[in-house]
Amino acid sequence: FPDFMIYTASNSKGDRVNFGVFGVTIPSNPKDFVHYDDIFNESVRAYNEASENSDFVVGLTHVSVEQDKEIARRIPDIPLIMGGHEHYNMIEQVGKSVIAKADANVVSLYVHTLTYDPATKNLRVDSELVPVTDKYSSKPEVQAAVDKWNKILDQNLKTVLDDPYEVVYHAVVPLDGTDTASRSEQTNLGTILGKSMSLAYDDKPDGAFSNGGGIRIDDRLSGDITGKDVFRILPFGGSVLLVDMKGKLLREVLDYGLNASGTGAYLQRYNIDQNPRGEWLVKGQPLDDSKTYSVAVNDFLMLGLDIPFLTKDNPGVLKIYTPKENEIAGDLRKSIIHYFKSGGK
Template identity: 35%
Template sequence: MNDVYEIAPVEGGKAGGMARVATLRNRLLEENPHVITTLSGDFVSPSLIGTLTYQGEKIAGKQMVEVMNALGVDYVVPGNHEYDIKEDEHLKRIAESDFQWITTNCFHKVDGKIVPWEQNGKPFPDHVIYSIDGVDIAFFGSTVPFNKKEYVSYTDKYESVKATYEKLKDEAEVFIGITHLEEDMDDSLATYFVPELDLILGGHDHVNMKHQYGDVIMTKADANAKTVYVHRVSYNKATGKTTIQSELVSIDETIAEDPTVKKVVDKWVNISNESMANMGYQPDEIVMVTKDTLDGRESSIRYKPTNYPIMTAESFLFVAPEADLAIFNSGSIRLDDILTGTITEYDILRSFPFGGGISLVDLQGDVVERVLETGTITNIGIGGYLQLANAEKRNDGWYIKGEKLSASKTYKMALPQFVMGGGEANLEFLKNYQNQSQNPDSFKEVKNDVRDIIMAYFRQLPQGN
């Protein structure tokens, strides 16, 4: 598995669900007692449940660790989102883990010193050896150094794996990487640094794939356990040859839910449902049915115009048609996943866990142009990258509602209140115009909260297209 933020089924119950994964694991154990279950990073964050409070503390991934313990996960590597939460929260999640954390390149920064992360008083190992009938299988991995939290330090994502392999190459027969890297990084790792790997269990990209880099097989499953990869690995002692049969298994309604794991899942679902109900939402209520794929992955929305955040900007114009254009900061979408099929209120809430209203402000054209240029060029790759509605850049400049932007004309812009208050990097200057903005409590019957706004917009769109 990789990139699992949701413990219960998604897509209206049709896909995913950790209790279903547990059933599959139990079936595999009947086939072979040597079943090794791994998760290739990104599990304690992001999730809606993780943002809620339970028994006086922010949940912050506690629900995932409990479910993974119940399921029987063996090994994990950190993903970049493991470091979204606070340092003390991260340390608690490690302490609660029954599974083994391993890493070759992630370290803990304490009082300016770089030290290994610890679990049960011992440093995270840079590898784990699993032995079967005299055959040793080495697991080791690497993480993208994207999350630059002050309490985290990284060594080189390639050289760290290479150094570990060089140390182990005479101690094991089978070598398996558990990585949380981008697809091209896995390619580089297998092609240029450790071509001796037999298998890479990848993560980070959220969509299933299987590639062969020389003799190295690399696979990734779909996020949120909508699929998992099952690898049947055999080693011939006489010839020294490793054979791998890889099967992508869909986790869907045809797989029953394991009752033990379901009990833990239901506990946390009930806690979150109660919180959402207190906020006025019905998690299972259908908002939209679509054949399209709404892309909320950070690797898309922070780098290029993408449909889900564009539709969010369009929803601002739906409730405020008097606005000439709308902008939306991609970092407000915390889904880091794709949505398709049945979209529920819960899907919207997990996309926008922090909510927040929108503002309307009149700005001169030269200021509008500065916002657009900064948000779509300077801010590429960060949360302040802007997605637009009714604004388009052509060869000869910016156009608003199909007409070329005039520096002296006044335009009414709809934007998140967070952005209006100067909360995004390089757009802090917008705070200078905050006192002339309008911040209504509602737009007719729609509450001024981005979650309510996009729900209302989605509900009026043609369904099933």
């Protein structure tokens, strides 16, 4: 992909305006075969290069709002940053720069109207948050693209599930998979996820936890739930590791997750709670720093991307069991489907 694009718009008088768009994104889940540069330095570079042939330049980003604000501080003349990442709508102002983000999962979108006067070179930005409802019909070309990718999705689901549309659970009480809850409090869906991870190892672990940011559906599920719905909840999948770690490290991990409330690093837990004094309990007993605990952990968390010190190289990590692909623990989605189909046993 190019670092920036330049587009041309014109009015009925034949006046023309060139505007540039550059983009940066967070280096989430980095790979060895990809080169990553500093998002702030690259934003400034791309903005400056695009400005050479543009009347104005805007940003299209997928970074945190604090990073968007820093970009705006480094590029004080940027009029608009169209952002993402936080999953809920917001609009911020840094100097004369507008930072706008709509809700995730096409719940809403921002419509930005940019009015440029070629004579004065003045640019006005008007931003409106618009809910996406059924009153807006899909364009045929958009629906064709959706149908194409749904077909690809179904083909891929069938490599994991015999029947992605089989009902695996009936939720009488809605399961809370909303982003806000998953990233800030223990939810009933988070408890089910943790329990299914533990049951993948016959409920032998002392506890289980996963990053709340891995729950992506941003919705409450009730009634019949299919295998496909489970993939909507946990699209990233991954395996369930069995990790032996010292109590001191476990405490540090739990404290980090608690302090990360509002982010994807907040932990959804099973058999790990706090008493009224805020002390950590594992299976109802006070956490002992000197004790070794066996915990079920999703493999993503052990990469150190959400909790920087939680890696296989941490001296507090004593042993890691990685399941085979055909084991229930080999896929997080399989573990929760197994839990649902077995009636939670």
